Amino acid sequence: MSKVLVIGAGGVSSVCVHKMAMNAGIFSEIHLASRTKSKCDSIAASVKERTGVTVSTYEIDAEEVPALTRLIQQIGPKLVVNLALPYQDLPIMDACLAAGVDYLDTANYEPKDEAKFEYKWQWAYQDRFKEKGLMALLGSGFDPGVTSVFAMWLKKHKLKTIRTLDILDCNGGDHGQAFATNFNPEINIREVTAPARHWNQGEWVETPAMTIRQNFDFEAVGPKNMYLMYHEELESLAKFLPELERGRFWMTFGDAYINHLTVLQNVGMTGIEPILYQGKEIVPLQFLAAVLPKPETLGPTTTGKTNIGDIATGMALDGSGEKTYYIYNICDHEEAFHETGNQAISYTTGVPAMIGAAMMLTGTWRGEGVFNMEQMDPDPYMDMLNTQGLPWQVKELAGPLDF
Incomplete structure (x- = not known):
């Protein structure tokens, strides 16, 4: 079973969850959590109407690591897909480590008090993910991705x-x-x-x-x-x-x-x-x-x-x-x-997030530690772009x- 937990309920998340539901052979169960549960419920209702797939929804503050860890353990996903704000990357990575689950995001960490986005904070997690036998894939959007x-x-x-x-x-x-x-x-x-x-x-x-x-x-x-x-x-x-x-x-x-x-x-x-x-x-x-x-x-x-x-x-x-x-x-x-139900800016980020998740869940991309997109074989990802709406x-x- 390829159960997945998506965190965040904006336009990118909406696209990603819709596309996951359209690929039910890969994503057998979809769970969606955000600070505002009503936004998750709205996405879930649209997914149900368009695809017939049921999405389970939850309220969570992604910066509260113990509570997020408990939610991940309760759901038991194979992968957590972080589509929340970049400020929340590190707490979500911490929760994934605590719960023993793989991690994926679309944008690198950015401190709240400084407009500076760098990979150094996330690259520093390399040994911790490797020691636990877990994989973190960074930046599976369009740019980056x-x-x-x-x-x-x-x-x-x-x-x-x-x-x-x-x-x-x-x-x-x-x-x-x-x-x-x-x-x-x-x-x-x-x-x-x-x-x-x-x-x-x-x-x-x-x-x-x-x-x-x-x-x-x-x-x-x-x-x-x-x-x-x-x-x-x-x-x-x-x-x-x-x-x-x-x-x-x-x-x-x-x-x-x-x-x-x-x-x-x-x-x-x-x-x-x-x-x-x-x-x-x-x-x-x-x-x-x-x-x-x-x-x-x-x-x-x-x-x-x-x-x-x-x-x-x-x-x-x-x-x-x-x-x-x-x-x-x-x-x-x-x-x-x-x-x-979303414009192309959300679409061009949400579809690649789904594809990156598919690469990990199917074992097509596999490794222990923290990885950037450049380290992976581009061919299967490029093939899915052609079949999933981004030729x-x-x-x-x-x-x-x-x-």
Whole structure:
């Protein structure tokens, strides 16, 4: 029996649980827990209506390790899939260790009091998971996740080495709102407002947030402005591709988003330090996140497509010299909503979370300790992307990006 416990009840969790229910041959029992049980119940009702599968729901504070440990022991899953906030990664890992259960997430740990996402905190769990004979798989979303698998597939099938790598994340969707984020507002804005960093010649180069911009013509979307950012998969790619000379991450933003964000920054609404308001401490960014539209509510109004992929340059496997390949997925917001009731940003993260869980539950990916996506065989994961709603394509380009 492949019993699974999913923690978190946002849009990504909704997609993941729907897709698990659609693959009942792998996921025999699905359990869903969150701080707000009513959100779990809503997802469970949608899953039941769409697939006929029953999802059991629970209320839990994922930061309360003893209570979470007891819940895991009560359910007895083979795997815990963490789709909660990145702040909760370490307590959930602690609970998995205490309960003796494998672990998977989609985003690396981030301290509440500093917008800094690094793998060091989770990599430090290596020996503890190994000693218990357990596996922890980090970052099985799209970026991080699929983008790393894309790179390793290219290295296995097309390129002997990867000299330069650019990850391009384009959301060409329109949700009809004046300002809204397509995934958790708090995490989204912390990422966007953090300094940009890219890997160059063995070191990190830091630049002010949102200051380096390029235009790129995305298939099925069109020309879009994309901004250099830091994203966590750059850290693991730099580690597992030692030959990498330059690694960059780009994300598209419309002018309206940039203008709104600039104003919010200027008036202090993106701050993460608590302030005193009417005798209570509040974090401005958390308050902002509470008043913005919830990402899981954007599905009915969102149209357009996403295009996310890698452009990699290196020496060809066949010895024919240096070559450049572009490997990418295009996802349609309306099709994603029709299938799971969620827009494509949630879909492109939730489906890879399900696939990573399937890799572990079937024993296709197995190990003892803490693992990143780059350490696994990309082929079975890539095969499931094609059959589970995220088909990919690869084409050769004339050369690397010239900026």
